[in-house]
Amino acid sequence: MKGEAAKNSFFTKSLMNWHERDNTRDLPWKSEKDPYKIWLSEIILQQTRALQGLPYYLKFTEAFPTVKDMAACADEQAFRLWQGLGYYNRCKNMLATARFITDELDGHFPDKHEDILKLKGIGPYTAAAIASFAFGLPHAVVDGNVYRVLARYFGIETPFDTTEGKKLFAEKAQSLLNTSDSAGYNQAIMDLGATVCTPQTPKCGDCPLQRNCTAFHENTIALLPVKSKKTVVGTRFFHYLLLQTDDQIWIRKRTGKDIWQNLHEPFLLEYSEALNSNSLQALMNEKGLHFSTENMVYEGNLKQRLTHLLVETRFFGIKMKAPIKLPDNDGTWVSVKDLKNIAFPKTLVSFFEKKLYF
DNA sequence: AAAGCGGGGCT
DNA sequence: AGCCCAGCTTT
Structure with missing residues (x-):
């Protein structure tokens, strides 16, 4: 040598x-x-x-x-x-x-x-x-x-x-x-x-x-090369309530120290495990979400694998006649046709595309 | 020093 | 399923 x-x-x-x-x-x-x-x-x-x-x-x-x-x-x-x-x-x-x-x-x-x-x-x-x-x-x-x-x-x-x-x-x-x-x-x-x-x-x-x-x-x-730390992958369970009128949907901007900062999302309920329609309604009652959910429809789920996280997301559609006021004050109702100008996480983009929202 | 942050391609 | 990519910021 x-x-x-x-x-x-x-x-x-x-x-x-x-x-x-x-x-x-x-x-x-x-x-x-x-x-x-x-x-x-x-x-x-x-x-x-x-x-x-x-x-x-x-x-x-x-x-x-x-x-x-x-x-x-x-x-x-x-x-x-x-x-x-x-x-x-x-x-x-x-x-x-x-x-x-x-x-x-x-x-x-x-x-x-x-x-x-x-x-x-x-x-x-x-x-x-x-x-x-x-x-x-x-x-x-x-x-x-x-x-x-x-x-x-x-x-x-x-x-x-x-x-x-x-x-x-x-x-x-x-x-x-x-x-x-x-x-x-x-x-x-x-x-x-x-x-x-x-x-x-x-x-x-x-x-x-x-x-x-x-x-x-x-x-x-x-x-080679040697890496000292191994990435630990956890799982999070997101449940999105798609609160909609005929032509509008409720969204908010994600803030705080978490994933997808500055992107938008529908009404989110995160839980320690995946919920079905019934257990989700129970959770909504606990949280004082009293808007009518009689028309709540399960619309499917998506899994997204991130480097350090597996996000399992379930979608629930809730149709209503007119916009309502939500306890989360930081959100707004937007016209569905305007969604094309707003940034969303990939998993929501996939869902919207599948459901022809844009 | 360690943790957190996306999404996708390759094997 | 695991690795890692023309890494940086915050704690």
Whole structure:
């Protein structure tokens, strides 16, 4: 085995050569020079696969060609465009940053790493990505791809989801950076992780780093990288009461520290287990929900699996002649035809589509 | 340091 | 069913 310095230089050189030779992923933000659009793409791509984020990137760049356009939009328009992409705080922070740049920086995206890092919704990864892609600054990105490639190539067994691990991988990545082409290097290492050094069944036969890859030679590919925490998946049971007149439905905006913040939903009753019509009515009586439920109809259920949560949702339709006042004062009656302009969680979008609400 | 936050693709 | 994705924020 070579010495550490040789192993490092082989890594960077081989990676760059591979990228120039075999770069096949053609994505619109790769050739982008506008810092605003690079920023937008990086926010969308946080914890999101490129192909999942792509249609959202196209929608947003069309709706908001400049940061000024985004800053001027109504919040609800942005959340509706973001609908289905998940991690909705990204959208909230994105709007705040667009307005900060427009109002405080005269529309000019900050071009120093430390200033970029201060923006809302931008952490170490995104700051390095924007700094290198938009401004050519020498900052190495560290994302899930980088953890995997580095852990395997160097045989690093330190868990990456710890303070120690994050520091170790960040320093290693920075030391490997080709500072004369930091953008190309960052693209290359992420592309390799996404297309060759994949989590399961990596294509080691196509890998330019195989000759010096520690995990390949020690047969530890499947064991690296090491993650210390296991995600625990719980279950929650939602029951939506679809309170409707002929052309209106009652909805509210979700607030508080919980999932789906800033999205909308019908009247929700959450319980520790799934309820049927009878037990649900008993619960409604307990809670003092005295509107007539004689026309309550079970309309089906949906299960949605999130990373840390399984949400089982049951839907109950309740028709009424006229809007009523609910104890939940934060909701409103809206016209069913207006639902197309309001953002909902994916499970509600699925239900509405199935029931032809929009 | 740990927990919380979506949705989807792949195996 | 488990893993993880161009991670960040809050506690």
